[in-house]
Amino acid sequence: MYYDAHCHYVNLKKKYEGFVIASVSMDYRSSLANLELKDENVLKGIGIHPWNVGKEKLEEVLPLVKRADFLGEIGLDYRLSSAPRELQVKYFEAFLEEGQGKTVNVHALDAWADSLKLLLDHDVERAILHWYSGPTDLLKDIEGAGYFVTINPSVTFQAKHRAVLERAPPEIILTESDGGYEYKGKLLEPTDVIPTLEYIAKVKEMELEEVKKKVEENFKKAFKL
Numbered sequence: 001m002y003y004d005a006h007c008h009y010v011n012l013k014k015k016y017e018g019f020v021i022a023s024v025s026m027d028y029r030s031s032l033a034n035l036e037l038k039d040e041n042v043l044k045g046i047g048i049h050p051w052n053v054g055k056e057k058l059e060e061v062l063p064l065v066k067r068a069d070f071l072g073e074i075g076l077d078y079r080l081s082s083a084p085r086e087l088q089v090k091y092f093e094a095f096l097e098e099g100q101g102k103t104v105n106v107h108a109l110d111a112w113a114d115s116l117k118l119l120l121d122h123d124v125e126r127a128i129l130h131w132y133s134g135p136t137d138l139l140k141d142i143e144g145a146g147y148f149v150t151i152n153p154s155v156t157f158q159a160k161h162r163a164v165l166e167r168a169p170p171e172i173i174l175t176e177s178d179g180g181y182e183y184k185g186k187l188l189e190p191t192d193v194i195p196t197l198e199y200i201a202k203v204k205e206m207e208l209e210e211v212k213k214k215v216e217e218n219f220k221k222a223f224k225l
């Protein structure tokens, strides 16, 4: 089995045998689509992405949270979201409160420290900082909190992300595709976690099987499976 900890699965009209997928939502529509999925091996996330803060209604999406396997993707984005920071925080906190006890799949672009602080303030037990490309000195705090970071296929060319892979202990590493999105002209898919695993093995100087085992273990911990 391969493990994809962050994928916009409802955008992909295809089955992926041999993959366990955490399917994240962006808004009300994708949250509903996620809840309708019948696929085994797909975990359903409910949330409003920080890019959609202010455009989507909290009161529509929050009631769906109780039917979710996890929260996400939610969080803060200080680079690409046009919503004011205070409003982003309000949405993020509303989900953390509504979904207490659930794993949180977090988008935290250029808002790494603030996002981590909010997770800790809300006593979140299990969190995944998706596509972590923030400061590597925060990795200690992420590890200390028992949280995880995902390594994305961009690790082969994004220097910041590669630095994270170099510094992160294997115990906090998950793989993700961010599938369902096009990145630099290529549609990302769960199958992209396979070359990513190979790349992780190379950088961490580990056997591929060892990395796969670790990621599986981490995924099960992260989603309390």
Ligand SMILES: [Zn+2]
Residues within 6 Å of the ligand: 006, 008, 024, 073, 178
């Ligand atoms: Zn995403």
